[in-house]
Amino acid sequence: MSATLEVRDLQTHFFTRAGVVKAVDGVSFSLNRGKVLGLVGESGSGKSVSGFSIMGLVDDPGRIVGGSIRFQGRELVGMAEPEMRGLRGNRIAMIFQDPMMTLNPVLRIDVQMMETVLAHEKVSQAEARRRSRDALGMVGIPSPEERLNSYPHQFSGGMRQRVAIAIALLHQPDLIVADEPTTALDVTIQGQILAQVQKLAAELGTALIWITHDLSVVAGLADDIAVMYAGKVVESGSVEQVLEAPLHPYTHGLIGSVPSRNRRGTPLQQIPGMTPSVINLPPGCAFRARCPRADGACLETPAMAELAPGRLARCFHPHVEAASA
Amino acid sequence: MTVFLLRRLLQASGVVLAMTLLVFLGVYAVGDPVEILISPEADQLERERAIKALGLDLPLWRQYLVFLGNALQGDLGRSFVFNEPALRLIFDRMPATLELALGATFLALLIGLPLGLFAGLRPNALRSRIIMAGSILGFSLPTFWVGLMLIMVFAVQCGWLPSTGRGETVTILGMRWSFLTWDGLAHMAMPMLSLSLSRIGLVIRLTRSGVRENMVMDYVKFARAKGLSPNRIVFVHVFRNILIPVVTVMGLELGGTIAFSVVTESVFAWPGMGKLIIDSINVLDRPVIVAYLMMIVMLFITINLLVDLSYSVLDPRVRLESRE
Numbered sequence: 001m002s003a004t005l006e007v008r009d010l011q012t013h014f015f016t017r018a019g020v021v022k023a024v025d026g027v028s029f030s031l032n033r034g035k036v037l038g039l040v041g042e043s044g045s046g047k048s049v050s051g052f053s054i055m056g057l058v059d060d061p062g063r064i065v066g067g068s069i070r071f072q073g074r075e076l077v078g079m080a081e082p083e084m085r086g087l088r089g090n091r092i093a094m095i096f097q098d099p100m101m102t103l104n105p106v107l108r109i110d111v112q113m114m115e116t117v118l119a120h121e122k123v124s125q126a127e128a129r130r131r132s133r134d135a136l137g138m139v140g141i142p143s144p145e146e147r148l149n150s151y152p153h154q155f156s157g158g159m160r161q162r163v164a165i166a167i168a169l170l171h172q173p174d175l176i177v178a179d180e181p182t183t184a185l186d187v188t189i190q191g192q193i194l195a196q197v198q199k200l201a202a203e204l205g206t207a208l209i210w211i212t213h214d215l216s217v218v219a220g221l222a223d224d225i226a227v228m229y230a231g232k233v234v235e236s237g238s239v240e241q242v243l244e245a246p247l248h249p250y251t252h253g254l255i256g257s258v259p260s261r262n263r264r265g266t267p268l269q270q271i272p273g274m275t276p277s278v279i280n281l282p283p284g285c286a287f288r289a290r291c292p293r294a295d296g297a298c299l300e301t302p303a304m305a306e307l308a309p310g311r312l313a314r315c316f317h318p319h320v321e322a323a324s325a
Numbered sequence: 326m327t328v329f330l331l332r333r334l335l336q337a338s339g340v341v342l343a344m345t346l347l348v349f350l351g352v353y354a355v356g357d358p359v360e361i362l363i364s365p366e367a368d369q370l371e372r373e374r375a376i377k378a379l380g381l382d383l384p385l386w387r388q389y390l391v392f393l394g395n396a397l398q399g400d401l402g403r404s405f406v407f408n409e410p411a412l413r414l415i416f417d418r419m420p421a422t423l424e425l426a427l428g429a430t431f432l433a434l435l436i437g438l439p440l441g442l443f444a445g446l447r448p449n450a451l452r453s454r455i456i457m458a459g460s461i462l463g464f465s466l467p468t469f470w471v472g473l474m475l476i477m478v479f480a481v482q483c484g485w486l487p488s489t490g491r492g493e494t495v496t497i498l499g500m501r502w503s504f505l506t507w508d509g510l511a512h513m514a515m516p517m518l519s520l521s522l523s524r525i526g527l528v529i530r531l532t533r534s535g536v537r538e539n540m541v542m543d544y545v546k547f548a549r550a551k552g553l554s555p556n557r558i559v560f561v562h563v564f565r566n567i568l569i570p571v572v573t574v575m576g577l578e579l580g581g582t583i584a585f586s587v588v589t590e591s592v593f594a595w596p597g598m599g600k601l602i603i604d605s606i607n608v609l610d611r612p613v614i615v616a617y618l619m620m621i622v623m624l625f626i627t628i629n630l631l632v633d634l635s636y637s638v639l640d641p642r643v644r645l646e647s648r649e
């Protein structure tokens with residue numbers, strides 16, 4: 001079976017006046033039907049830009065300069081805009097981080113939902129409305145028929161994110177890119193929405209890319225995980241394996257800084273130092289300045305290597321002893 | 326909604342009352358009408374009789390009350406010059422000014438919106454830069470100079486357009502309108518264009534900055550992520566958002582357009598309220614000045630109310646607040 005999504009060595013750069021921002025510079029992962037991939041990394045590591053690259057929504061001065069994105073066997077990089085537009089919102093949907101900003105404030109919910117239906121299918125207004133209402137019901141919005149006539153500001157943040165999710169589900173897409181959709185919401189709502197999306201994706205067989213900087217979210221949700229650092233995926237594998245025995249020193253540090261995974265009484269570990277700026281990044285491993293294992297070899301840029309079956313990492317001195325132990 | 330309207334009407338009457346006081350005192354300070362109204366040859370007895378007849382012997386506050394009482398009955402005095410009720414004079418001239426101001430506003434939207442949209446969507450294109458430079462020109466060229474230039478070119482040199490008067494008019498609802506006949510439209514063309522030039526610049530700039538602000542917002546990116554066509558995103562999603570500031574500003578500007586059409590009307594001898602008020606000030610025709618000022622106040626209040634109403638139609642967030 002071919003993968004729903006196969007991203008190979010993706011490079012998306014922004015050509016700014018200050019220099020070239022290599023926001024995404026070596027991202028690879030693949031995702032099968034109905035599976036959930038957690039894309040994890042610190043702020044600025046290039047998660048959103050990766051998501052927008054898949055959607056074909058990279059804005060000026062950004063450009064995909066290398067790599068490939070194959071969706072159900074079709075190459076998305078360089079695909080003509082009208083063809084890409086036919087996929088967007090139809091076969092590939094996206095949910096954004098801030099639900100307060102994603103809906104148009106002056107258009108009614110029914111307008112914003114029905115136009116999505118009608119953009120991809122020739123159906124009657126009544127049919128488009130019926131489908132919109134059903135989608136609202138599916139994401140747990142009470143009295144969907146009436147809510148169709150509301151404006152975005154009449155919904156709470158959590159409800160707005162549900163509306164956005166309903167819009168993403170309208171055409172039962174094969175892939176949804178969810179860019180930190182629960183970060184802006186409070187914890188109880190976060191849990192509800194997480195559970196709901198997981199359930200719906202499983203029911204519909206939708207593959208899901210869940211972008212987050214929160215490892216604990218990924219732990220309960222994802223099948224696979226890809227950890228990003230400074231524009232590159234530095235480690236990937238199944239969630240159990242990566243969380244249990246991280247190979248890359250950065251993943252190692254990241255897990256050490258999650259409270260729930262620490263043994264009681266031991267102080268939280270923190271990764272020392274700061275995320276490097278991805279503008280004019282020097283060659284060599286970008287994690288070098290913060291890495292306890294760094295040595296002279298790390299002045300070269302490490303390549304992604306398969307260290308165990310299904311386990312890849314980008315490091316000269318990985319924690320293989322932990323993995324094999 | 327009704328509560329909102331009632332409250333606004335109450336506010337409006339307060340404003341009008343305050344204005345009557347200001348106008349009354351202001352005009353009182355301008356000069357003594359006795360000097361103008363009564364011929365210098367009149368003897369003392371005639372003078373006193375005239376003063377008494379005009380109520381000018383009463384103390385100031387009594388005079389104000391008399392003025393207010395008459396005003397309430399729609400009587401703002403008779404023009405000294407035309408010997409007609411001042412209000413009727415104003416009303417006769419109002420359609421000419423209204424059609425000029427509304428026409429100029431309409432023209433500004435018709436030309437400014439597409440140009441601003443283009444400049445906002447392609448900020449770096451050469452054509453956008455030319456549009457923006459033109460909008461600055463529209464802002465900064467003095468109205469009277471533009472008017473004179475238009476007359477020079479289109480009336481004197483080319484002889485295409487008439488430069489004075491309203492041309493043929495059609496009477497509807499007892500008022501005479503020029504914009505319904507070809508001849509009237511030809512007469513309107515130049516004053517309308519000269520009055521709208523700075524407003525075209527304003528609409529272009531408002532639209533452009535609105536487009537640029539909105540195009541980078543998340544809701545536009547989300548609309549693209551839904552697979553909508555660029556046309557739908559620009560003309561439905563973005564346009565609806567831009568319309569809010571444009572309509573608000575242009576609506577509020579309309580009052581100014583009416584009040585300051587004085588210059589344009591003088592240049593083109595357009596027989597509107599502005600022309601009338603200049604003539605009346607020259608001869609100190611007090612009742613007409615008072616009636617004009619009161620009329621302008623009423624117009625401003627009405628326009629502001631209409632802008633508020635249309636604003637709440639365009640922006641659902643405002644609609645909800647006024648309902649609560």
Ligand SMILES: Nc1ncnc2c1ncn2[C@@H]1O[C@H](COP(=O)(O)OP(=O)(O)OP(=O)(O)O)[C@@H](O)[C@H]1O
Nearest residue numbers: 014016021023042043044045046047048049050278
């Ligand atoms: N339009 C742009 N122009 C220039 N640089 C950009 C642009 N968009 C993103 N970047 C840069 O790309 C890098 C990656 O940004 P991205 O938004 O993908 O990070 P992220 O991992 O999603 O972070 P966060 O968790 O804060 O959302 C950042 O350094 C950012 O400054």
Ligand code: SF4
Nearest residue numbers: 285288291298315316
């Ligand atoms: S390559 Fe070197 S610096 Fe980079 S993570 Fe591995 S050990 Fe650390």
Ligand SMILES: [Mg+2]
Nearest residue numbers: 047048049179
């Ligand atoms: Mg992001």
